[in-house]
Amino acid sequence: MIAKFFAAGGALDKAIPGFQARQPQIDMAEAVADAIQSDGQLVVEAGTGTGKTFAYLVPALVSGKKTIISTGSKNLQDQLFHRDLPLMKDALGFSGRVALLKGRSNYLCLDRMSRQITESHGVHTDPKQLGQMVQVRSWSSSTKTGDLGECADIAEDSPVIPLITSNNDNCLGRECPSYEDCFVVKARRRAMEADVVVVNHHLFLADLAIKETGFGELIPEADVFIFDEAHQLPDIASQYFGQSLSSRQLQDLAKDIEIGYRTEAKDMRQLQKTAERLHQSASDLRIVLGEPGFRGNWREVVNSPAIQREITRLKDALELTHEVLKLALGRSQLLDAAFERATLLKARLERVCDTTITGYSYWYECTPRHFSLHITPLSVADKFHEQISEQGGAWIFTSATLAVNDDFSHFSERLGLAPKRQFSLDSPFDYQQQALLCVPRFLPEPNSFGIADRLVALLAPVITANNGRCFFLCTSHQMVRELAEGFRAALALPVLAQGETTKQKLLEEYLALGDALLIATGAFWEGVDVRGQALSCVIIDKLPFTAPDDPLLKARIEDCRLRGGDPFSQVQIPDAVITLKQGVGRLIRDTQDKGALVICDNRLVTRPYGSVFLQSLPAIPRTRDVGRVGQFLSSVNGQQEPEDTEEQHTEA
Missing domain, CATH: 3.40.50.300 (P-loop containing nucleotide triphosphate hydrolases)
Structure with missing residues (x-):
């Protein structure tokens, strides 16, 4: 029955030019x-x-x-x-009928936009921010969906977006004056009927x-x-399935309290004072938690004197916020909703600070401006x-x-x-003919001192011979930075590095240049689809084992041990295999693609578990000789005519 749709002369064959059933x-x-x-x-x-x-x-x-x-x-x-x-x-x-439904933070909130524009006419106005809001207001009169992804006037990472969208905490629901025009409500109705x-x-x-x-x-x-x-x-x-509390939630609450004070309760000066204290308390806790980009064990740090002091101050600030908002009940829908949020956040702070409950991992994460505290179930x-x-x-x-x-x-x-x-x-690609896998000889141990310099010296000739057109996938941001510095000194080709602009812009620049080396981590290991010879070499710095101090990994290892299992073979290796398969999958994206894969980790051939990785990958011919990679790529490039280059796009 189903096969007939895919058969020659079937529905797909008739509708899609060049369709071939597999x-x-x-x-x-x-x-x-x-x-x-x-x-x-x-x-x-x-x-x-x-x-x-x-x-x-x-x-x-x-x-x-x-x-x-x-x-x-x-x-x-x-x-x-x-x-x-x-x-x-x-x-x-x-x-x-078909419908597209995203989370509420993707849709313009008409009420929050209106309040923000009103509030932005005050003395603390950021002209650029106000200008963007005015552009969004103009777009809002013509959009049917309210999906901010369709608004070309603001970037996807614009700081304005959190100000003009709602979340579960601050949505006024049916009490909102804009409820009947709400884009989230309309999207959900379409989904209900689809x-x-x-x-x-x-x-x-x-x-x-x-x-x-x-x-x-x-x-x-x-x-x-x-x-x-x-x-x-x-x-x-x-x-x-866990719980979390973030400084962003606390500071969003403080921001809404201040807007409520400025627009609807100007006689309650204590609203502004409590909002400032709550914002400051969240900022102070962020500072004592340490460096950005760090994940740590909350159980281990929560009882330190410095953390305890800031937690006490944050609890006091939330308690004051709760009491002041109680006095403002009935003054406005925004402040009534803020009271409910303060109640919820008070309870959540108590919960994340009680680390005695078993069956969960307790961890925290820092970005340059924010922190988040998490409780994650072990399973x-x-x-x-x-x-x-x-x-x-x-x-x-x-x-x-x-x-x-x-x-x-x-x-x-x-x-x-x-x-x-x-x-x-199985993939329909002919990996025997289309690809070559190299695990170079004489590599130093992963994480050894100076490994980035060794990789630059070893692989710069290969990248040069291939005229760029290469992804170098790394397992850490530190390695991205070190390799970018090394290759920029060693190569005459353009070198792009993740973190210097957005993922989308980085990929667009890579495709436009046509001869670049792109060095990246996490986000580029999956969901990126570059076809044709625009990408004919993928290099991976080492097997992508999750850092052993990662609190989520620690939790899963603990759970595996409690069940009597072997965490290394049942948790760490499978995770790394799945990630490696994603990275390898960037190379061959089409039946016409050809390219070389280089994995710079001797453990693939020197450790017993290396066979698990190799057997999980496609059946690609293998070599230990980097010279053969250059020969393979030269033969591929010699055969490739410019007009054969496929269309490129991103799935991510």
């Missing part, structure tokens, strides 16, 4: 259709190029059942909704964990749940399994990276799944 794609589509029919669980690892998006969209659309599709990021969500779904709707003649709803993992899991009013009503009505890029789910689920398997059991229906999980040496237990057990089927589909 047996793995048909196998996956039939497995998805079977899971939907039987309300079962399915786990599918679909190698790069399999065509998994069409393989789950076709059976979902023809099933006639209400379907929620969750993706790994907002950009992938937009790509699915604006590109892939319309194509499939036309091909299949699907007449049902046959297919596209969300992202963060939104789905936030709803699953807290049953947020509005979106929480969506999930019980769905019959089919499909998760693309499902390898991200366990870590994201850990965030949402989310029981909670996720419970939610699946309550919801019923079909649950389908797919990604290019789910299995470790053909074993899915690492993924399935973390989510408490009991899939009826779980299998891998």
